C-alpha cells in the first residue's frame with residue numbers, strides 16, 4: 233500500500249467531511265465552493281490512482297451505488313411512533329396535566345421545536361460510519377433506503393467524535409426545501425412530467441427511488457430530531473443535551489429547538505410561529521413539545537403508538553379567499569353525483585387549488601353557497617381542500633342559487649337522476665352511463681384493484697371511446713397492435729401496458745374481489761372475503777346469512793355482495809375473466825410446487841425487468857414448480873433476460889441455454905393458465 237497516498241486520502245476525507253458539515257449542516261462555510269471542489273478533485277484523483285483505498289464512507293462515494301430492483305424491509309430496533317395532536321392551548325394544558333399527574337410533579341422542563349412536514353427516516357451508524365437508512369414504513373418495519381440517504385449532503389457519512397460510538401440510530405425528517413420544490417416542478421412542467429402536489433410528496437417521491445442517482449439529483453435536506461437506538465455508550469440524558477451533542481458530532485439540528493418551562497412560553501413560541509412558519513424554507517405543520525428528561529420520558533412511556541412525553545401542537549389550516557365560479561358534479565362508479573366547487577385558481581399552503589369538495593346537497597344548503605360568491609377555502613396538510621363558507625358581506629346580488637342536478641354530467645346527459653330515500657346524495661340510475669363505466673374501469677385498474685400500471689383516466693377514456701374496452705374482461709383481450717392504433721401510443725408503451733395487464737393476473741384474489749367494484753367492498757373487506765371463501769365461486773354462491781357469519785361483514789355489506797352477484801352480467805364477468813387467465817381463486821398461497829407446470833426447470837434471471845421485481849418473478853417461477861439459481865451452468869434450462877443484462881447472457885449463449893425475453897417469459901407463464 234502506498235503509505236503517503238493513504239495518509240493524504242485520510243486527511244482529505246476528514247477535511248472534506250469537516251467543510252461539508254460546516255456548509256450543509258451548520259450553514260457557516262469556512263471556505264469557498266471552488267476551494268472545496270479542489271479538495272474533492274484531489275481526493276478523486278488519489279482514489280482513482282489507488283482504487284484499493286476507496287471505502288464506502290468516502291465523500292466521493294455518496295452516489296456510487298447501482299439502482300435496486302426493490303426496497304427490502306428493515307425492522308426498527310425501537311418502533312417509530314407517531315404523535316398525538318393538540319389543536320389549541322387547552323389541549324396542551326390537558327396534556328401537561330396528564331403528564332404532571334403521572335409523574336407526580338408539574339415541575340419538569342420541556343423542549344419545543346418546529347414539526348417538519350417531510351418524511352421520517354432512521355439512520356444507523358456502526359462505529360461512527362453510516363450503515364443504514366430506513367423509512368418509517370409501518371413504524372415497525374421500514375424500507376431500506378441506505379443508498380439514497382447517502383446522497384443527501386447534510387447526512388454525515390462519518391461521525392465526528394473522539395469517543396467510541398459502537399452503535400447509534402438517529403431519527404429525523406427528510407424534506408425538500410420550498411424553493412427546490414418549486415424549481416423541480418418548474419422543470420417537470422417543461423418536460424411534461426406529472427407535478428408533485430407539495431414538498432412532502434416531492435421529498436417522499438425523491439427518497440423512495442430505486443435509483444440513487446435520481447435522489448442525488450433532487451435537493452433533499454434533513455433535520456434530525458430524536459435519538460433512536462444506541463449500544464455501547466451512554467448518551468446524554470435530556471433531549472436538549474442530546475440535540476447539542478448530535479450537532480457536535482455532525483448532525484443537522486434545527487436552530488429553533490428551544491427549552492421551555494411553562495405553558496406561557498409554549499403559547500408565546502406558538503404565536504411567533506404562526507407567521508414565522510411562512511418565512512422558513514421548509515414546510516411545517518405545527519410544533520412538537522417534548523418532556524426534556526429522558527428518564528421522565530421513560531416513566532411516562534407510550535399509549536398505543538404515541539408517546540405520552542411528546543405532543544404535536546398543530547397550526548390551524550391555511551385559509552384563503554377566492555371566487556366560487558360554479559358547482560359541478562363528478563360521477564362515482566355507483567352513479568353517485570358528487571358536487572364540487574369550481575374555484576378561481578388560488579394558492580393555499582404552496583399548492584394551486586382550482587376545485588374543492590362540497591360533500592353533498594345538504595352541505596351546500598347549510599353553507600348557503602351561491603355561484604359567484606367569494607368563499608373561504610381551507611386546506612389542512614394533505615387533505616382535499618374544502619369550502620368553509622361564503623363571505624356574505626361581499627355579495628352584490630348577482631350570485632345565483634345552486635340547483636340540484638337534473639341531468640347526469642356524462643355525455644349522455646341522462647335525466648334518470650334520483651335521490652334515494654335513505655341517501656343524502658343524488659344518483660344517476662342509467663346502467664349504461666359512460667361516466668360510471670369509466671369510474672368502474674378506473675377502479676378495476678387502480679392500486680387497490682388489479683393495479684395495472686399505466687392505465688390512467690385518459691387512456692381508459694380513449695379505450696372506451698375507440699370501442700376497445702367495454703368491461704373488465706376486455707383489458708385482457710387487448711393487443712399491442714390495437715394500442716398502437718391509439719393517439720400518442722408508441723410501440724414501447726403499448727408493450728409495457730400489455731406486460732402490466734398480464735402481470736395483473738398474478739394479483740391476489742383479494743385484489744380481484746376489490747376490483748369488481750361491489751358496493752361497500754373495499755380492499756380490507758376483500759381481504760376478509762378472500763381468506764374466508766378462497767374462490768369467487770364460493771363467494772358468488774354465499775347467502776346473506778353465510779356472509780353475515782363472517783367476522784367483519786355486516787348486514788349492509790352482505791346484502792350488497794349478494795345483490796351484486798344476483799345480476800347475471802356480474803357473474804358472467806367473473807367467468808369471462810377466469811377464461812382469460814385471471815384466476816378466480818387464491819393462487820399465491822397454494823403450497824409451492826403444487827403446480828408443477830415448469831417441471832423443476834431451472835431458471836436464471838439477468839438484467840432489469842420492466843414488469844416484475846426480482847422477488848415477484850422468483851416466487852412466480854417457484855409457484856409454478858421451477859427452480860431459481862444465480863449462475864448459468866450447463867444444467868440451466870432458461871435465462872430470463874431483462875434490460876442491460878450482465879455476463880450471464882454471454883454464458884447462456886455459449887452453453888446454448890434457451891434465452892427468454894421478458895415478453896416471452898410472460899407469454900410462457902400465461903400459457904399455463
Ligand code: IVH
Nearest residue numbers: 313314315345346347348352405457520539
Ligand atoms: S419527535 C414519537 N420531532 O412527526 C415520535 N417528530 O406525527 C417522536 N416529525 O413520525 C417524533 N418533526 O416523522 C418529532 N421535531 C420533530 C418532528 C417530528 C416532524 C414527524 C415525525 C413523526 C411525526 C408524528
